[in-house]
Amino acid sequence: MVTFLPRVPGRLADVPSFDRAIGGAESNVACTLARTGHSTRWISRVGTDGFGDHLLAAIADCGVDVGHVRRDPLRPTGVYFRTAGDRATDGHEVAYYRAGSAASAMTAADLDPAALHTGRILHLSGITAALSADCLGLLRELTARRPGRPLLSFDVNYRPGLWRDPAQARVLLELARGADLVFVGDDEARDAWGLDGPRAIREALPEAHTVVVKQGRAGATVLRRMRGPGGLTWEPGGHTREPGGRTREPGGRRDAATATGSAADAATDAATDTATFVPALRVDPVAATGAGDAFAAGFLSATLRGLPDRTRLRYGHLWAAAALTVPGDLATPPSRPYADRLAALDDPAWERLHLAPGWIDADADVDPEADPEADPEADPDSDTSGRRADEEVPTQ
Numbered sequence: 036m037v038t039f040l041p042r043v044p045g046r047l048a049d050v051p052s053f054d055r056a057i058g059g060a061e062s063n064v065a066c067t068l069a070r071t072g073h074s075t076r077w078i079s080r081v082g083t084d085g086f087g088d089h090l091l092a093a094i095a096d097c098g099v100d101v102g103h104v105r106r107d108p109l110r111p112t113g114v115y116f117r118t119a120g121d122r123a124t125d126g127h128e129v130a131y132y133r134a135g136s137a138a139s140a141m142t143a144a145d146l147d148p149a150a151l152h153t154g155r156i157l158h159l160s161g162i163t164a165a166l167s168a169d170c171l172g173l174l175r176e177l178t179a180r181r182p183g184r185p186l187l188s189f190d191v192n193y194r195p196g197l198w199r200d201p202a203q204a205r206v207l208l209e210l211a212r213g214a215d216l217v218f219v220g221d222d223e224a225r226d227a228w229g230l231d232g233p234r235a236i237r238e239a240l241p242e243a244h245t246v247v248v249k250q251g252r253a254g255a256t257v258l259r260r261m262r263g264p265g266g267l268t269w270e271p272g273g274h275t276r277e278p279g280g281r282t283r284e285p286g287g288r289r290d291a292a293t294a295t296g297s298a299a300d301a302a303t304d305a306a307t308d309t310a311t312f313v314p315a316l317r318v319d320p321v322a323a324t325g326a327g328d329a330f331a332a333g334f335l336s337a338t339l340r341g342l343p344d345r346t347r348l349r350y351g352h353l354w355a356a357a358a359l360t361v362p363g364d365l366a367t368p369p370s371r372p373y374a375d376r377l378a379a380l381d382d383p384a385w386e387r388l389h390l391a392p393g394w395i396d397a398d399a400d401v402d403p404e405a406d407p408e409a410d411p412e413a414d415p416d417s418d419t420s421g422r423r424a425d426e427e428v429p430t431q
Contacts, residue, residue, distance in 0.1 A: 036113040036133060037086045040363055044119045047128050053116065057093045058364040060160040060192055063328035067354065068336055069098035070367050076100040076154065080137045080145060086112035087137070097365075103150040107137035117324070119362075139166040143176040151177070151185075156335060158188040159214075161207045165197035171206065178213030180242075189214035190331050193223040201227070208239065216245040216338070218331050224248070233258060237308065247334060247351075249327070254314035255351060257334075257344045261309060313348035319391040320359040329358035329366065333374075349378040349385070360392040369395050 038058035041050040057066075065075040077099050081087035083106045090112060095101045113133035133139060141163075151157055157177070164174040178187060191207050198204045204227040211217045217240055224230040230239055233248040233256045240246050244260045333354030337347035353374050357366040368374065373395075377388070 036115055036131075036136075036138070037089060038364060039114065039116040041117070041119045047116060047118055047130060050118070055089070056363045056365070057090055058115065058324075060162055060190065060328050061158060062090075062094055062099070063325050063365055064158055064190075064332045064335070065099045066094060066097035066365055067329055067332035067368055071336060071371055073336060073339060074100075074154075076103065076150065078103045078146060078150060080105045080107055080141045082106070082110055082112040082137045083108045084112055086114060103147055105137075105145050107140065110135055110137040110140055112136065113138055119322075133166070138163075138170075140169060141173050142169045143173050146173075146177075152183065154185055155339060156188050156216075157185045158190070158331070158335065159210075160190050161192045161210060162194060162197065164206060164210060165194065174210050175213075178210045180213060186216060187214045188216040188331070188335060189218070190327065191217065191219040191223050191227070192327070193220075193227045195226065204228075211240055212242050214243050216247070217243045218247045218249065218327075218334070220249040220251070220327075222251070233310065247348075249330065250315075252315055254312055255330075255348050256310060256312045257348055258308050258310050259344060309344065311344040311348065313345055313352065314386060316352050316356050316385075317389045318356045318359045319389075321392055322362050323359060325358040325364035325366070326355040328364070329368065330355040333368065337378075346378050350374060353377055356390045357395055360390065360394060367395065 036058050038056045039053035040056055041047075042052050042054060043050060059079075062077050062079070065077045069075045075098070077094055081090055081104060087106060091101050091104060113131070113136035115132060116130045118128045159174060159177060161174075164171045178189065189211050191211055193204055193207060195201070195204075208228050211219070219236060221232065221236070224236045224239075228236075228239065230236050233246075233250075236248055237246050237258045246258045248256045248258070250256065330351040333350035333352070334347045336354075337350040342350070354368040357368045358364075360366070369377070377385075380388070
């Protein structure tokens with residue numbers, strides 16, 4: 036969707052002008068990964084109007100392949116407006132205009148299987164499932180376990196406003212159980228599924244070999260199964276290692292947004308799970324929009340590089356901090372060397388980090404061990420675990 040960001044604070048009724056930007060859960064992830072050197076493809080449906088032209092141009096400008104986006108001559112590109120205030124305040128407003136949009140009419144027939152399966156990771160969002168019956172059918176088709184599919188990453192992205200009957204949101208659990216890697220906030224799991232805590236969430240998703248539970252200001256936990264059926268051992272980056280040592284590699288040339296690894300059904304075995312927790316960073320936020328998408332992109336980037344779980348979570352927190360400290364949905368993440376250096380800090384130094392707007396611009400000039408902004412006694416204004424942002428926008 037096209038996003039309109041207010042130039043001044045206030046009610047939508049009082050804001051005289053807006054700046055145009057792009058917004059969308061999956062496109063945010065694809066753009067963020069592309070900005071740090073990963074090859075990505077975005078597959079969606081937009082109108083033949085000027086807003087569709089803008090989306091394609093802006094997303095392509097980030098380095099994303101948009102060659103498989105369909106144009107719909109009968110339906111418009113969706114748009115939305117939001118206020119400048121934080122979503123946690125009563126004054127926050129979001130106005131969506133997406134009913135009957137091109138994206139809401141997507142079906143499995145719109146997609147080229149070859150375009151989906153030539154990458155290492157296929158990333159999907161639960162928002163898409165709420166847009167229409169056709170979109171739900173599309174998500175069911177894509178999360179069906181079939182031989183040869185890439186590793187399927189699924190961000191639950193539960194939005195109460197999109198589900199008229201809260202009981203319908205349990206379809207998100209059905210879709211998540213078809214994924215290999217699941218991102219879910221502990222608040223989402225509690226509200227949508229009645230589940231409380233990482234272990235309960237893990238037990239409800241026995242098929243996924245990796246579950247990332249975002250725990251707000253506390254941080255995030257990744258629970259990963261190290262051994263699947265037939266003795267296969269899950270390797271970082273989506274590879275599987277067979278008994279005897281032979282490595283089975285996922286197919287494909289492209290890194291993500293069509294996306295990684297094996298889709299083997301995994302039987303639940305708590306003894307083979309590892310659990311890793313990393314605390315969130317302290318951030319002076321500008322806007323919370325897009326933090327969850329940035330967290331997912333950071334985690335996926337580290338996954339594509341085969342980095343350890345602790346580093347994957349730290350990458351998620353760092354990239355979420357980049358999104359939190361800019362006004363729009365989309366931020367340029369820290370450079371790979373800078374992110375690697377921050378992710379390698381010892382635990383006390385990591386907990387001392389306090390990131391303010393402009394921290395990415397400082398890049399290698401910043402010494403995180405002597406951060407002048409750090410204040411151990413300060414209350415965190417926001418978190419980098421990327422729990423749900425109700426104004427996040429759906430696109431496929």
